[in-house]
Amino acid sequence: MVVSTPETPARSGRRAGPSTTRDDIRRAARELFASGGFDKTTMRAVATRAGVDVALVPYYFGNKRGLFLAAMELPIDPAELVAAAARGPREGLGLRLATGFLTTWDSPESGPALQGFLRSAVVDDYAARAFGEFTSRTMLPLIAAEAGISEDTARVLSSMLFGVATMRYVLAAPAFTRASTQEMIDVYGPRVQAVIDAD
Amino acid sequence: MVVSTPETPARSGRRAGPSTTRDDIRRAARELFASGGFDKTTMRAVATRAGVDVALVPYYFGNKRGLFLAAMELPIDPAELVAAAARGPREGLGLRLATGFLTTWDSPESGPALQGFLRSAVVDDYAARAFGEFTSRTMLPLIAAEAGISEDTARVLSSMLFGVATMRYVLAAPAFTRASTQEMIDVYGPRVQAVIDAD
Numbered sequence: 505m506v507v508s509t510p511e512t513p514a515r516s517g518r519r520a521g522p523s524t525t526r527d528d529i530r531r532a533a534r535e536l537f538a539s540g541g542f543d544k545t546t547m548r549a550v551a552t553r554a555g556v557d558v559a560l561v562p563y564y565f566g567n568k569r570g571l572f573l574a575a576m577e578l579p580i581d582p583a584e585l586v587a588a589a590a591r592g593p594r595e596g597l598g599l600r601l602a603t604g605f606l607t608t609w610d611s612p613e614s615g616p617a618l619q620g621f622l623r624s625a626v627v628d629d630y631a632a633r634a635f636g637e638f639t640s641r642t643m644l645p646l647i648a649a650e651a652g653i654s655e656d657t658a659r660v661l662s663s664m665l666f667g668v669a670t671m672r673y674v675l676a677a678p679a680f681t682r683a684s685t686q687e688m689i690d691v692y693g694p695r696v697q698a699v700i701d702a703d
Numbered sequence: 704m705v706v707s708t709p710e711t712p713a714r715s716g717r718r719a720g721p722s723t724t725r726d727d728i729r730r731a732a733r734e735l736f737a738s739g740g741f742d743k744t745t746m747r748a749v750a751t752r753a754g755v756d757v758a759l760v761p762y763y764f765g766n767k768r769g770l771f772l773a774a775m776e777l778p779i780d781p782a783e784l785v786a787a788a789a790r791g792p793r794e795g796l797g798l799r800l801a802t803g804f805l806t807t808w809d810s811p812e813s814g815p816a817l818q819g820f821l822r823s824a825v826v827d828d829y830a831a832r833a834f835g836e837f838t839s840r841t842m843l844p845l846i847a848a849e850a851g852i853s854e855d856t857a858r859v860l861s862s863m864l865f866g867v868a869t870m871r872y873v874l875a876a877p878a879f880t881r882a883s884t885q886e887m888i889d890v891y892g893p894r895v896q897a898v899i900d901a902d
Contacts, residue, residue: 625874626825626826626869626873626874627825627826632873632874632875633874633875635874635876636870636874636875636876636877636879637876637877639870639874639876639878640876640877640878640879641877644878655878656890657894659878659879659890660863660890660891660894662866662870663863663866663867663869663870663879664859664862664863664866665866666866666869666870667861667862667863667864667865667866667867667869668862668866670825670862670865670866670869671835671838671861671862671865674825674831675824675825675831675832675834675835675838676831676832676835677834677835677836677838677839678742678835678836678839678840679838679839679843679854679858680835680839680858680862691855691858691859692859694901695856695859695898695901697901698897698898698900698901699894699897699898701897702893702894702896702897
């Protein structure tokens with residue numbers, strides 16, 4: 505047991521603070537998403553496991569999607585990325601989506617965390633299930649709504665960009681790694697647009 | 704040690720036969736592809752490791768691509784699938800590609816082996832490297848040539864279909880598993896065609 509003194513703040517003291525409550529919720533969420541998947545995990549169950557009032561979960565994380573993003577330590581919200589790309593004329597949407605996606609994945613700030621998440625999502629059975637459910641239940645409908653496209657098109661675009669990310673960052677296939685960010689954008693931008701135009 | 708009698712054929716006896724030579728080469732190839740990747744593994748090195756004459760490798764497997772497919776126990780040759788889809792009018796190529804791809808992956812005969820391969824390709828670092836190099840060096844140029852499309856478009860299409868396969872068979876994302884083969888074909892066919900038409 506850690507004794508509380510001015511020089512060494514007690515763990516039990518820190519755990520009572522608000523930032524530790526947030527961490528407790530996040531830890532509980534990660535455990536429950538991993539063991540039960542995304543669909544079956546409720547915000548109430550996460551609150552119970554963390555030993556906090558149920559109102560604190562939406563207070564800190566907004567909704568289950570926000571809780572998942574925080575639990576998985578994702579540095580960006582894919583829906584915000586899509587919402588940002590959706591602003592502007594529709595004929596440039598494909599290029600803006602490809603640019604937003606590839607620059608975020610290639611950036612030194614957010615890239616490593618995203619790539620680490622993707623690796624665990626494809627390698628680990630539990631993470632895979634939670635990520636697959638998360639994508640299906642919340643991301644695809646949200647992407648469709650934000651971008652003004654059908655869910656079928658959102659599904660095709662997400663598999664396309666997920667495929668690029670896996671080829672470039674997990675398999676490190678030379679055809680996908682030897683190209684610069686800009687070259688990838690030049691290749692994918694018009695083709696993402698073609699899929700949007702076929703909607 | 705197994706003693707050779709008419710009732711129990713000796714292992715050493717079987718190893719001298721042609722079908723065992725084939726297996727020896729395949730085993731040696733699998734080990735070398737796993738440790739050295741696709742690019743650096745030569746047919747000569749595989750022959751040396753298997754202890755066979757170098758001429759026997761092309762005799763049994765044609766070329767390095769055929770050797771890789773056999774070593775990885777892939778039940779189909781993706782290039783043949785593309786070549787078959789390429790026959791017919793170009794405006795139906797997207798639908799034929801999506802149909803060939805999805806029926807093969809969903810079939811009870813070839814599906815399980817493909818899905819097992821994909822899983823190991825994304826999970827295992829060594830398999831990932833060999834598969835990524837294999838795709839980059841031999842599959843993309845071949846797909847481009849067979850389908851009459853640019854390598855950039857072949858790259859986009861392969862990431863699109865690889866993304867579907869990973870979502871459907873590795874992550875088992877509900878948005879990709881709850882659809883039947885035909886529904887998937889209906890969603891992907893026109894959108895694969897849109898990417899081809901943008902070429």
